[in-house]
Amino acid sequence: MMKLNKLQILLLAAGCLISTASCKKYLDENPDNRTDINTVAKVAQLVTTAYPRYDYYYFTEGYSDNTEDKGSGVGSLDDVTTRPYNWQDVIGDGTGSTTSYWNGCYEGIAAANQALDAIEKNNFGNDVLPYKGEALVARAYAHFMLVTFFSKPYEINGANDSPGIPYVNVPETKVIQQYDRSTVKATYEKIEKDLTEGLALLSPSAYKVPKFHFTPAAAHAFASRFYLFKGEWQKVVDHATLTVAGNDFVNNLRPLNTTLRALGNEEFRIAFTRSDQKSSLLLTEQYSGWQRQTGPRYGYGEKLVAMFGRDGNFTGKPRADKILSYGNSNYTTYKFNEYFFKTSQGADIGFPYLIAPLLTVDESLMNRAEAYAELGQTDNALRDVNTFLSTKISGYNAGTDAATVAKITAYYAIANPKEAIIKLILESKKAEFLQEGLRWLDIVRRRLTVRHNVYDEAGRETFVELKPDDLRRVFQIPQEALLSGVPLNPR
Amino acid sequence: MKTYIYKLFAFIFISSFILSCKKDEALDVDLSKLNIDQPVANTPLDSWLTKTFVDEYNIDVIYRYNRFYHGDDRDVAAVQVDKVEPQMQTVLDGFLLPYRKVAGVAFIKKYSPKQFVLFGSGSFNPDGSYTLATAAAGRNITIYDLNNFDLSNSGTIVGKLRTIHHEFTHILNQIVPMPADFQLITKSTYLATWTTKSDESARADGYVTPYASSQPGEDFAETTTSLLVLGQAWYDNWANGSTTEGKAALKAKEASVVQYFNSNLNIDFRTLQREVQEVVRKQYSYQEASFRYWMGQNLYKSITINMASDPVYASAGVSPAFAQVYENVRAGIKALPYGLTLNFITMNFTAADKMYVEINFSQGTGTFLARYPFNVALNTTNGQTRFSTGTAGGTDASWVGNANLIRPGVQPILTYLLNYTFVADWLPTNINADNYNKYGGFYVLGTPTNNFYGLLGQ
Numbered sequence: 001m002m003k004l005n006k007l008q009i010l011l012l013a014a015g016c017l018i019s020t021a022s023c024k025k026y027l028d029e030n031p032d033n034r035t036d037i038n039t040v041a042k043v044a045q046l047v048t049t050a051y052p053r054y055d056y057y058y059f060t061e062g063y064s065d066n067t068e069d070k071g072s073g074v075g076s077l078d079d080v081t082t083r084p085y086n087w088q089d090v091i092g093d094g095t096g097s098t099t100s101y102w103n104g105c106y107e108g109i110a111a112a113n114q115a116l117d118a119i120e121k122n123n124f125g126n127d128v129l130p131y132k133g134e135a136l137v138a139r140a141y142a143h144f145m146l147v148t149f150f151s152k153p154y155e156i157n158g159a160n161d162s163p164g165i166p167y168v169n170v171p172e173t174k175v176i177q178q179y180d181r182s183t184v185k186a187t188y189e190k191i192e193k194d195l196t197e198g199l200a201l202l203s204p205s206a207y208k209v210p211k212f213h214f215t216p217a218a219a220h221a222f223a224s225r226f227y228l229f230k231g232e233w234q235k236v237v238d239h240a241t242l243t244v245a246g247n248d249f250v251n252n253l254r255p256l257n258t259t260l261r262a263l264g265n266e267e268f269r270i271a272f273t274r275s276d277q278k279s280s281l282l283l284t285e286q287y288s289g290w291q292r293q294t295g296p297r298y299g300y301g302e303k304l305v306a307m308f309g310r311d312g313n314f315t316g317k318p319r320a321d322k323i324l325s326y327g328n329s330n331y332t333t334y335k336f337n338e339y340f341f342k343t344s345q346g347a348d349i350g351f352p353y354l355i356a357p358l359l360t361v362d363e364s365l366m367n368r369a370e371a372y373a374e375l376g377q378t379d380n381a382l383r384d385v386n387t388f389l390s391t392k393i394s395g396y397n398a399g400t401d402a403a404t405v406a407k408i409t410a411y412y413a414i415a416n417p418k419e420a421i422i423k424l425i426l427e428s429k430k431a432e433f434l435q436e437g438l439r440w441l442d443i444v445r446r447r448l449t450v451r452h453n454v455y456d457e458a459g460r461e462t463f464v465e466l467k468p469d470d471l472r473r474v475f476q477i478p479q480e481a482l483l484s485g486v487p488l489n490p491r
Numbered sequence: 492m493k494t495y496i497y498k499l500f501a502f503i504f505i506s507s508f509i510l511s512c513k514k515d516e517a518l519d520v521d522l523s524k525l526n527i528d529q530p531v532a533n534t535p536l537d538s539w540l541t542k543t544f545v546d547e548y549n550i551d552v553i554y555r556y557n558r559f560y561h562g563d564d565r566d567v568a569a570v571q572v573d574k575v576e577p578q579m580q581t582v583l584d585g586f587l588l589p590y591r592k593v594a595g596v597a598f599i600k601k602y603s604p605k606q607f608v609l610f611g612s613g614s615f616n617p618d619g620s621y622t623l624a625t626a627a628a629g630r631n632i633t634i635y636d637l638n639n640f641d642l643s644n645s646g647t648i649v650g651k652l653r654t655i656h657h658e659f660t661h662i663l664n665q666i667v668p669m670p671a672d673f674q675l676i677t678k679s680t681y682l683a684t685w686t687t688k689s690d691e692s693a694r695a696d697g698y699v700t701p702y703a704s705s706q707p708g709e710d711f712a713e714t715t716t717s718l719l720v721l722g723q724a725w726y727d728n729w730a731n732g733s734t735t736e737g738k739a740a741l742k743a744k745e746a747s748v749v750q751y752f753n754s755n756l757n758i759d760f761r762t763l764q765r766e767v768q769e770v771v772r773k774q775y776s777y778q779e780a781s782f783r784y785w786m787g788q789n790l791y792k793s794i795t796i797n798m799a800s801d802p803v804y805a806s807a808g809v810s811p812a813f814a815q816v817y818e819n820v821r822a823g824i825k826a827l828p829y830g831l832t833l834n835f836i837t838m839n840f841t842a843a844d845k846m847y848v849e850i851n852f853s854q855g856t857g858t859f860l861a862r863y864p865f866n867v868a869l870n871t872t873n874g875q876t877r878f879s880t881g882t883a884g885g886t887d888a889s890w891v892g893n894a895n896l897i898r899p900g901v902q903p904i905l906t907y908l909l910n911y912t913f914v915a916d917w918l919p920t921n922i923n924a925d926n927y928n929k930y931g932g933f934y935v936l937g938t939p940t941n942n943f944y945g946l947l948g949q
Contacts, residue, residue, distance in 0.1 A: 042724055071617060073564030157704030265706075302617040324706065325683035329617045 038116035040127045043323075043405035044206070047131045050112040050138035055356055056149065058096030059084045059475060061299075061467070065450050066430060068301045071330045072455045075297035085298035085452065087466055089476040089491075091170075093287045099478040102150065104286075105142040106168065112139040113171045127367045131205035136198025137214040140191045141222055143167055147477045148229070150489070153444040156231030160185035165477075166486055171192075179487040189231065195223060209281045211275040215310045217243045217280040223360040224367040231444055233371040240368035243281060243361055249384070252278045252361045253391040254432075257320035268322050273355035282359040291338045295330035299401070300435060303453070305331050307431050311391070314411035314424070315401040319431060320394040322415035333435045335410075354376045362388065363438065366429050373421045378405060381421050388428060404408040422446075444473060496904050501791040519646055528763035532699040536576060543583065544607075548600055552579060554609040560633060561614055567635065568612035574637045575609060578651060584605065584774060585652040585720075586659065589766035604662055608632040609636035620686045629665035634658075648751035652771070653720045660712040672749040674707035677740050681706050683725035694733045697740025699726070714744045719767045722780045723928040727949060728790045762924040771918070775814075782931045783915040789843040795931060797835035801946065807919040808936075813943040816907045820850075823900030828830035830854055830896065836904065838945070843869065847884060848908070850901055861893040863905055874915040875936060878908040912936040 037043055061067050062084025069085065080096035083089065093099035112135040119132050143165065147154075152162040164187030166179035184372065202216045214222070223239035245251045248361050254260065254277065263271055275283060306312055308319045324334045341351040369384035386402045394403060403424060405417045414420040426446065430439050443450060447468035466473060474489045480487065509595045512842055519945040544550040553560065556569035591599045613621030613636040624634045633653060634741035677697045682688070685705040703713035718726050730741040752760035759867070772780045785791060798804050798817050808815075821833045827833040841847070850861040883890040898905075913933035919942075932944025 071564055072616070073562070262679045264675055265681060267678070305684055309684065323683045324681070328622075331683055 006266065022104060034311050037096045037115065038122060040124050043115050043118055043124065043128055043131045046111055046115045046118075046480050047135045047138065047202055050108045050115065050135055050142075050360075051275050051282075051284040052101065052104040052108050052145065053284070054100040055286045055290055055354070055437075056094065056101045056145070057288065057290040057356075057435065059090060059098050059101070059147075060437035061435060063087060063450065063473075064439040064443055064477075065448075065452070065483035066300070066439045067298050067452075068303045068305065069453050069461075070299065070301040072356055072457050072459060074329060075299065076293045081293065081296040086184050087470075089474045093478065093480075095287065098149070098475045099480070100287075102146065102478050102481075104145050108142045109139050110172060110351050111166050112136070112142075112163055113169060115168075128201035129201045133198040133201025133203075133219075134214045135204075135221065136194045137202065137219045139169070140194035140198065143187065143194075143213070144191050147184060147191070148441060148444065150477050151181075151184050151187070151473055153190060153447070154184055154229050160188070163189075163487065163489075164169075166484070168337065176483055179481075179484055191226065191399045192230075195219070195226060199223065209275060211280055212285075214282065218359050221281045221364045222359070224371075225359070225362045225441075228367045228370060231374075236371035237368050237375070239373070239477055243364040249361065249365050251391065253365065253388060254279045254360070256392050257394055258391070260322075261320045265324055265334060269334050272335045273337060273357055277357075279361040280357040280359075281361060281364075281482070282357070283355050284358055285339065285353050285355045287351055288336075288354045288356075289352055294326040294332070300331045300333070301329045302331075304434065309428075312431065313389075313427070314403065314407055315389070315396075316403065317347040317396070318394050319392050321392075321431070332390075335435060346474055357436070360431060363429070365433075366425050370422060373418050373425070376418070378417055378421065381425075385421065385424055385428065386435075392428070392432065396430060412486050434441055460472075507665070509682075516709055536572065539576065540579065542581065548587065548603050550603060550605055552607045552609070552927075554662070556610075557608075559673060560608045561610060561635075565614045566609045567614050567637065570637045571608040571609040572822075574611070574640045577608070577642045578609065578634070578637055578640055581651055585648075585767060585770050586655045590758075590762060591742070591765040591768065592766055594756070598758070602629075602662070602666060603661065604630055604632045607762065608633040609637055610635045610798060620685075624654045626665075627768050629662045644778045648775050649720060649771060649777050649780075651858060652767075653716045656716045656719050656767075657712045659792055661708065662717045662757065666710060667709045669708065670747050670751050673711055673744060675752070676743045676747070677704075677710070680704060681710070684767045689822065694712060694729060696736050697733060697737040697744070699729060699741070710744070714741075714813070715748050718745060718748060719764055720771060722771065723764065723872070724769050724782075724785045724790060728785065728788060729947060731790070747882065758932040759924065765924045767926040778872075782917045783869065785869050786840070786869055786876075786915050786931075787843055787871035789840060790936060791931065791947045791949060792840055794838045794840075794945040795835060796837070796945035797949060798835075803843060803919075803922070803946075806923065807921055808932075810940055810942045811905070812935075812941040816903050816943075819903040822903055824850070824852060824897055825900075827897060827900055829896070831900075834858065835901075836945075840867070842866070843883070843947070845881065846878070847881070848901075848904065849889075850897065859893055860880050861896060861897050861901065862887040862889045863901065864890075865896075865908065869915060876913045876915050876933060878913075880909065911941075918942055 008026035035042060036227065037046060055465040058080045064219075067081075067085055067309050079092075080090055080094065083091070090099070115135045116132065116139075118161060119128055129334045131433075145164045151164050151386040153305065154160055161183045162410045164184045165183060167187055167190045168179070169190070198214070199216070199219045202214060202219055204210060204215045204217070206307055207213045207215070220239040220242040224236045224243070227233075227235040227239065241247060242312070258269065260268060272278065273280070273283065306324055308321050310316055310318045312319065322330060324333050324437060336354040339353040339355070340348075340350055341353060342348070365384055365388055369388070369455050372378075372381035372384065382403055382405070387400070389401070390398060390404065402420075408424050409415060412420050412423050414423060426442050426448075429442060433439060442448065449468060452464050454464055454468070456462070473491055476491070477486055477488050516521065517646045528929045544552055552575070554570050554572070554575045561567040580880070587599060587603060590603070602823055610633065613623065616619045621636070623636055624632060626632050632655065634651070639647060639650075640651060677705045678713060679705060680696045683705055684703045685693075685703075688701040688704055690701060693704050695700075696704060698710060699713050699717040700705045701933050703710040718728070726741070726745065730738045730745075733741060749760045750760045751921035753762065769779060779782050795801075796817070798809065798814070817836070820836070824831050824833045832853045834853055837851065839847050839849055844867050846865045846867045848863045848865065850863075852861065862884070865878045865884050866881040867876060867878060869876045882896075914937070915933055915934050917928075918932040918934065929947055931947050933940055934940075
């Protein structure tokens with residue numbers, strides 16, 4: 001690819017030289033084909049690219065307890081699955097690496113900054129406001145995901161003076177710009193500022209395909225996630241409530257035990273990340289090989305599949321998820337359909353993409369349930385969880401399968417109702433978002449210990465733990481960032 | 492894509508680099524002593540395998556232990572040598588020869604898997620199940636768990652035969668893809684966690700086994716295998732015991748399998764089914780493929796004998812003794828002073844031990860029934876059956892009025908049934924493929940030529 005590009009540029013440059021040599025206003029022209037962002041339409045197009053175009057699935061799933069060791073000799077080995085499972089830094093910037101996600105976020109941020117700069121310098125009027133809002137919220141989102149992965153987790157009521165991540169809010173004009181990590185607290189303040197300012201400007205009707213943009217609903221979903229990390233429970237409730245109209249969650253969740261269940265396997269895979277899924281609030285196409293991970297040694301195996309069975313939850317009924325397998329123990333949720341972008345029509349060469357549901361109604365409802373639990377509103381929390389489960393459990397019967405304090409405190413053997421509800425919420429999300437990376441957010445947020453099994457060559461199984469204060473829980477910042485004066489995380 | 496190519500180049504480069512660094516040194520090793528388990532290559536078993544499989548079908552049978560063939564993540568035991576010939580004989584009789592006869596010599600020589608690998612133990616999976624066999628690349632079948640193979644136990648033979656047909660169906664699917672419509676019949680209920688599914692739940696959802704519910708490919712192989720090896724009676728019985736939707740699904744799957752063989756592969760499925768069933772019934776005497784077994788299960792609710800219009804009697808023939816009985820009944824009814832005509836005779840099995848003979852007769856344009864109750868004592872092990880007079884199932888005209896009215900005419904068949912000890916069996920023995928499994932009946936113990944049969948109803 002690189003060689004091809006250079007060659008093209010060279011030819012292009014040669015062509016320009018010949019054709020413009022005689023032009024009088026030679027110096028008035030831009031020396032390249034750059035686009036001036038001088039119309040609202042151009043701003044809108046630019047902001048479309050303000051989202052991370054690489055996935056976080058490999059390393060978040062691998063680090064979390066949504067991955068298991070299937071056994072020595074079982075499945076395939078690959079650095080991007082093996083190293084995260086062993087809580088080692090992923091080397092290089094290949095597909096699925098932490099570096100590729102880092103770069104993807106900052107590329108999105110750069111697009112947002114360029115758009116905001118153009119809005120600043122031009123007088124576009126009120127038409128541009130939705131896209132300004134989108135740029136601000138997308139910038140906030142990318143920084144939030146970065147600070148969640150690459151800095152120590154935000155501690156509610158804590159000092160939060162550990163290093164954050166560089167908050168970039170102006171276009172980069174130097175080849176190597178120096179940046180300051182500042183603190184987690186300062187990073188959160190900037191995220192909140194962009195989010196609040198942007199959210200007020202958003203419009204649900206500014207887009208042809210709204211699911212690929214920060215609509216107000218998507219931004220509220222992001223806000224509910226953000227305030228959940230920040231521990232501002234009432235704000236979580238308020239924002240989560242605004243993700244659907246008229247508090248109608250039940251008809252906007254993923255219909256696992258009805259519509260999706262009735263689909264055949266291939267239909268399911270196509271439908272799951274399609275933009276007509278009401279639950280999906282923000283979709284982004286991402287360059288990824290995650291959908292091709294048919295049989296990694298460290299992945300979704302025999303231990304994890306049990307959580308979908310009748311013993312996996314307090315109702316005694318199985319969840320209605322699709323459970324498919326690429327051969328023994330190599331299970332898959334089959335959520336991701338590949339969209340292959342052919343770079344050569346004649347040969348099967350090109351780039352694999354998937355559509356990532358980054359924000360969903362399902363997550364927002366569970367955020368609200370957790371916030372209700374934290375606020376001491378047990379009934380509200382249970383009602384939300386039951387709404388959630390009513391779309392997930394096979395043969396759900398509201399009369400007999402609804403969670404009650406008595407049932408779940410007994411099931412989890414946790415006396416404190418709040419703790420038991422939160423446990424139920426986290427377990428429900430663990431199953432719901434398997435292979436979607438969200439489990440890791442709960443692990444850092446709630447300081448959960450991760451337990452991994454490890455098989456040695458003789459087939460003996462041992463267990464290792466990643467405790468809440470383990471330094472390895474913070475993903476390593478790319479080596480390249482050192483050039484910009486961004487210090488790496490301690491190891 | 493490109494990265495992969497680079498990786499490949501890197502690998503080739505590194506390996507050639509390593510090769511070029513390697514220094515050759517003369518090693519002083521006596522290889523004949525090093526290899527302590529030098530196999531004897533020309534045992535009678537080897538020559539039998541060569542003659543029967545390599546020379547005829549170009550099939551290599553590998554039974555000497557080789558870890559390479561089962562993968563290094565499993566521990567699998569070698570096959571006992573004395574299990575090899577019985578197993579491969581089963582492959583020949585129950586699989587290769589039926590296909591050879593029905594699909595043709597060219598077909599079976601071309602498409603039969605070219606490598607059979609045999610292992611003694613099962614290959615245990617992490618979910619607690621174990622693999623019985625695998626098919627790969629349209630060319631290999633690996634069979635496990637052979638040390639439990641027992642020629643005196645028809646159940647284990649049939650089990651292995653199922654495995655072979657299952658794997659060969661995969662191979663057929665690898666060559667000619669399975670029909671897309673099959674995959675949609677029960678598309679919503681496939682789950683990889685089949686080991687947690689019960690037989691009953693699989694049956695209710697329209698699957699022949701829990702394993703069939705794991706994915707469409709396995710479903711297709713299991714459905715085909717059930718039809719071929721377990722037989723149509725088993726399949727029908729399984730479908731009858733399912734839910735309404737499940738039965739419809741099972742019947743739709745059967746139709747899809749038949750269509751696949753008939754149209755896509757150009758193999759007459761019903762003929763193939765008969766060939767395999769003949770082996771299972773006669774060579775292995777598999778109880779659950781016998782007519783007596785299914786009569787004991789009360790699968791077949793009726794046997795209809797219609798000598799006047801059922802063409803099967805013309806093509807397959809009728810036993811003279813029973814033909815006379817039937818003729819006497821027909822003539823006897825006609826001789827009664829009411830202007831009656833016999834239409835046909837049905838034996839209705841309301842339970843495994845209850846039956847009534849039903850005479851369907853006409854007067855002018857009106858059709859009437861007369862019923863005569865029997866008790867049935869059927870031994871499901873040897874098929875011996877005695878009929879004895881039973882109690883009427885009701886008081887309406889068919890049981891009392893009509894029955895008494897025409898009894899003088901019907902008496903010959905009632906007497907015939909009461910007089911002998913019969914044996915239940917698939918009859919006639921020379922039935923054609925289309926009617927295979929659709930006819931059954933009874934012959935007089937010791938005199939197989941004295942028999943009657945009719946169209947089975949479920």
